[in-house]
Amino acid sequence: MxxxxxxxxxxxxxxxxxxxxxxxxxxxxxxxxxxxxxxxxxxxxxxxxxxxxxxxxxxxxxxxxxxxxxxxxxxxxxxxxxxxxxxxxxxxxxxxxxxxxxxxxxRSRELDVLRFLSAPSLRLDPMNHTIxxxxxxxxxxxxxxxxxxxEWTRQLHTERPSNLRKFLRLIRQCIEVIVSLLFGHATQCSGNLIVFFQGVAFMHSHGVCHLDMSLRNILTDGNGRCAFIDFELSRRLQRGQDVRICGRLGTEIPKELDRGEQADPFKVDVYALGAIISRACQLTGYNVPELTQLIGPIAKVQPEDRPSARSLLRAFDKMVPQLGETRLSMASSVPRP
Structure with a gap:
């Protein structure tokens, strides 16, 4: 049901x-x-x-x-x-x-989610990007x-990352947030930043949908870490639970909700992620055609055609090394204010 x-x-x-x-x-x-x-x-x-x-x-x-x-x-x-x-x-x-x-x-959902994400087992997870x-x-x-x-700050609004590598590092963390919320625990391999996920059995074992992801809800600690805030609309769902949402929730609204249809809450988060990355590129002046191509499918009208957060993370990690050291070290094309 x-x-x-x-x-x-x-x-x-x-x-x-x-x-x-x-x-x-x-x-x-x-x-x-x-x-x-x-x-x-x-x-x-x-x-x-x-x-x-x-x-x-x-x-x-x-x-x-x-x-x-x-x-x-x-x-x-x-x-x-x-x-x-x-x-x-x-x-x-x-x-x-x-x-x-x-x-x-x-008894708020926000307190429930924050306590859940701050549990010792999840707090130690390298993909847990909550404050x-x-x-x-x-x-x-x-x-x-x-x-x-x-207290963290809105770095993308106040201080542009000094080069493309640092910008992409922040973008990767945004993707990690959604993946960690969707799929729960993850492990690190040989100290590498690339996170490998446990099997399908762990999918949605800690399913949390944020439902209000936007640039204004991303903060940084000034040391290269970023986190999503504002879990007022978030939901923590049971494993295997079939959930749909309707109405205008959050800031970045996919077209199916605008049309009054029901939607998969996790696909709504993925849609918001694409909007965040697009706006972040415009705001910082980092024009990366490969990244634009990667997030293109997110805006598809049919929600079922949108990629999962996990597949996006894999594609992102495959894309970054192909950019080369010269491009990764480049500063933004937009002059600082």
């Missing part, structure tokens, strides 16, 4: 929260995480603009961390206007690293959980 996923079918357990962060700041602090205050932002600005006149916190160009007027108490929380209400910037008291705290419902979960602080009485993760 097939399962049909309809947008909003579980809105009671999967809402986007808007917590009063002041009610929970001390609980988070007791767990080792301090939410950013106006004093923190002021000190940060002083370091950036050392020797210059510090602009007012209420000036719209001085920082995204600003309310309508500056508070009298510098210990007041300073929310980043660039983040949704269910997210807050903070710092780990143990090692000083920057973190993002996200409030989710305790590590440092902690989950649950408030059962409020049906709220605070997920604490490292």
């Amino acid at each position: 097939s399962l049909l996923i309809v947008p909003g079918d579980d809105h009671l357990d999967n809402p986007r929260l808007a917590p009063d962060w002041n009610l929970y700041r001390h609980i988070l602090y007791s767990r080792g995480y301090a939410l950013l205050t106006f004093r923190d932002i002021k000190l940060c600005q002083q370091k950036v603009w050392e020797g210059r006149r510090l602009q007012s916190l209420t000036h719209p160009k001085s920082s995204r961390h600003h309310p309508q007027q500056a508070p009298l108490d510098e210990n007041a929380l300073c929310r980043d206007a660039g983040l949704p209400e269910n997210m807050f910037r903070g710092v780990s008291l143990r090692d000083g690293r920057k973190v993002i705290v996200k409030a989710v419902h305790t 590590p979960v440092l902690d989950v602080v649950e408030i059962p009485a409020d049906h709220t959980a605070f997920v604490v993760q490292e």
Whole structure:
């Protein structure tokens, strides 16, 4: 029997929260995480603009961390206007690293998927490209959980990879994310970056469909690793479960969903992957005809004709060595801004 996923079918357990962060700041602090205050932002600005006149916190160009007027108490929380209400910037008291705290419902799919992907057995998997979960602080009485993760950045939007090799490395990781979500565990061979997959018996043994893959949901740690974020629409499916989705889910929507038809959620993720690669090439200025040819079949109207994520990864790994060292070392043709 097939399962049909309809947008909003579980809105009671999967809402986007808007917590009063002041009610929970001390609980988070007791767990080792301090939410950013106006004093923190002021000190940060002083370091950036050392020797210059510090602009007012209420000036719209001085920082995204600003309310309508500056508070009298510098210990007041300073929310980043660039983040949704269910997210807050903070710092780990143990090692000083920057973190993002996200409030989710305790019965939400997002919390279920993040916990699953952060399990020790999957965390050690080299193909697991999700940001590590440092902690989950649950408030059962409020049906709220605070997920604490490292703060990563949108490198493709802020810093173009310096050569084609580094760009393709990021693209490969994007493909790896989908393959690892679809097929579960993988192994490494002789320390090589090429990942070999276990047999068909493991297919879909840990089936997760993201359903909102886009460039804005890809972050990097600044050291060459990238990860997908935002699992609010994601689903974790049982082995062998026949699932179809309908309606407009996520950002990159295939034509079959636009036509009101039902679709395989994993094929929807593959379609989104093709759109991500195409947009990344345009954004960074890396024009690779071989890569364009590789992702061409993804946009096919008939979903069943789209390649699987695993076959894409194999084709990608076959393509890269054929480009040659000279091309792989080339910088983007688009000048830096």
